[in-house]
Amino acid sequence: MRITEGLSTKDKQAIIHWTNSKDANFLQQWAGDALQYPLTMEELNALSHCYRIEAEGSFIGIIQKIRVEGSNVHIGRFLINPSLTGKGLGTSAMQLFIAMLFEDKRVHSISLNVFDDNPIAKGLYTKLGFKVVATIEGERKKYKMVKTA
Secondary structure, three states: OEEEEOOOOHHHHHHHHHHHOOOOOHHHHHHHHOOOOOOOHHHHOOOOOOEEEEEEEEEEEEEEEEEEEEEEEEEEEEEEEHHHHOHHHHHHHHHHHHHHHHHHOOOOOOEEEEEEOHHHHHHHHOOOOEEEEEEEOOOEEEEEEEEOO
């Protein structure tokens, strides 16, 4: 598995296909409220610091370094090709991305948000050492989770 910064046009087309073949709820599940359904190339082009996840030479997903806040990196927009979920690829990708981020000695913690109605993702993050530090009430309850180095 490899994670590299930047997405090709073909990668973005795959993300659009995976998302728009589902529904608005699926988009919100992996992208939060920042992107609109149906997903467009323009919206993906506007995202910065996106990373390409590949396995066996093929594009399988995306993750984004959303912002740096002091010694914390906030990540999100994590998506694995829906036809490949349940095979441990998400776990491997997240472990690799976490290791990459912590290679920078200025990074002391990584944070992310996960919706309450996404127990599989929340379970993955918990298994990888993230802890809930805040509950955010709203239309859909979500949790802010943090992992320290």
